[in-house]
Amino acid sequence: MSQLPLPPATRTLGPLTVSPIAWGMWRLAENGRTAAEAAALVHAALDAGITFLDTADIYGFDGAGGFGDAEALLGEVLAAEPGLRDRMVLASKGGIMPPLPYDQSADYLNGAIDASLRRLKVDTIDLYQIHRPDILAHPQEVARVLDDALAAGKVRALGVSNYTMAQTAALNHFLGTKLVTTQPEISPLRITCFENGELDQAMMLGLTPMAWSPLGGGRLAAPESARNKAVAAALDAVAAAQGVSRTVAAYSWLMAHPAGIIPIIGSQNPARIAEGAEALKVQWSREEWYAVLVAARGEKLP
Numbered sequence: 653m654s655q656l657p658l659p660p661a662t663r664t665l666g667p668l669t670v671s672p673i674a675w676g677m678w679r680l681a682e683n684g685r686t687a688a689e690a691a692a693l694v695h696a697a698l699d700a701g702i703t704f705l706d707t708a709d710i711y712g713f714d715g716a717g718g719f720g721d722a723e724a725l726l727g728e729v730l731a732a733e734p735g736l737r738d739r740m741v742l743a744s745k746g747g748i749m750p751p752l753p754y755d756q757s758a759d760y761l762n763g764a765i766d767a768s769l770r771r772l773k774v775d776t777i778d779l780y781q782i783h784r785p786d787i788l789a790h791p792q793e794v795a796r797v798l799d800d801a802l803a804a805g806k807v808r809a810l811g812v813s814n815y816t817m818a819q820t821a822a823l824n825h826f827l828g829t830k831l832v833t834t835q836p837e838i839s840p841l842r843i844t845c846f847e848n849g850e851l852d853q854a855m856m857l858g859l860t861p862m863a864w865s866p867l868g869g870g871r872l873a874a875p876e877s878a879r880n881k882a883v884a885a886a887l888d889a890v891a892a893a894q895g896v897s898r899t900v901a902a903y904s905w906l907m908a909h910p911a912g913i914i915p916i917i918g919s920q921n922p923a924r925i926a927e928g929a930e931a932l933k934v935q936w937s938r939e940e941w942y943a944v945l946v947a948a949r950g951e952k953l954p
Contacts, residue, residue: 653937659907661932663914665860666809666832668778670741672907673928674704674862676916681712681721685920687728691736694729696922698739700929706862706916708745708783709768719750723771731773743779743862744768745813745835747786756782756789761797765806781811781835785819795826802829811835811862817853824857834859838913840883840902841868843948851911863906866915872902882947890940896930904934905944 659672675697680690697705705726712721723744730737746764749755768777780801782794801807811833812820824831834854838845838861845851845861854861867873868880875884884898891901906913917928946952 653939656908656936658935659932663860663912668741668809670704671702672914673702673903673931674706674914674916675702675925676918677707677722678711679920681725690725691729692922693920694736696925700926702929704741706743709764710748720771723768727771727773741778744777745781745783747782748784754784754786756786756794758793758797765801776805776808778808779811780807781813784814791822792826795823799828817850831859833862835862835864837865838863838906839866839868840905840944840948841871841880855911861911861913863913863915866906867899867902879950883944886944886947894934896934900927900930903928903931907931908936908941
């Protein structure tokens with residue numbers, strides 16, 4: 653069978669060199685987690701070679717309060733162990749402001765970047781991403797704020813999350829320093845990006861896709877529908893042959909795509925975070941990879 657290449661040990665995002673898999677912190681501040689407990693999770697990722705850490709200012713918000721809590725908790729970890737900062741590539745996001753819901757006006761976005769820096773207790777955010785697009789903000793205005801943040805050394809690289817292809821192209825057009833990442837939802841259960849042109853645009857523009865919810869929001873762990881069970885079975889065939897879990901097989905399936913997809917691990921369990929690094933050793937054949945895609949489509953490819 654024709655083998656696809658293994659993922660590289662690192663990926664390059666403009667000026668940044670990152671691990672090919674990331675850890676996301678959208679649930680870091682839940683359940684009253686202490687700074688010591690959060691530090692254990694950070695160490696689990698870094699010790700496993702997962703150096704790309706992704707958070708956002710909205711993480712921790714529960715519908716009434718908690719805005720900024722995940723960033724602030726990570727800031728406590730970094731303040732207690734300053735040496736950790738040099739071991740990670742730190743990504744954050746902004747532009748969501750409940751209950752507006754979105755605001756990327758110049759005044760708000762400038763303030764949001766500064767607020768994230770204060771909460772995180774850092775001088776620079778390595779990758780700053782617009783979290784969801786504000787339809788009422790002209791992309792030229794957004795681009796000006798982001799270019800100014802780069803020039804001031806507040807951020808090192810730029811990305812977008814949950815943008816349409818047209819929105820991505822428009823913002824990129826106005827930026828002096830172009831985008832390096834896009835962050836859509838991608839998983840073996842959500843394959844829209846493979847067929848609607850998003851990944852093709854990413855490759856054309858040199859954007860690295862960061863996949864949020866790469867396990868289908870937990871549905872891969874306990875599949876219920878016939879389609880989801882078929883996808884799980886196709887993943888399990890490879891997982892069993894290569895001695896990894898279904899979770900690891902799912903991450904590696906995304907990583908085998910030529911766009912260089914970086915899955916974002918959502919778990920807040922140290923063992924499961926560390927397990928994600930095993931995806932780097934899983935090799936797919938074309939036949940195996942397409943078997944998962946066909947199962948996800950629910951019909952044969954044309």
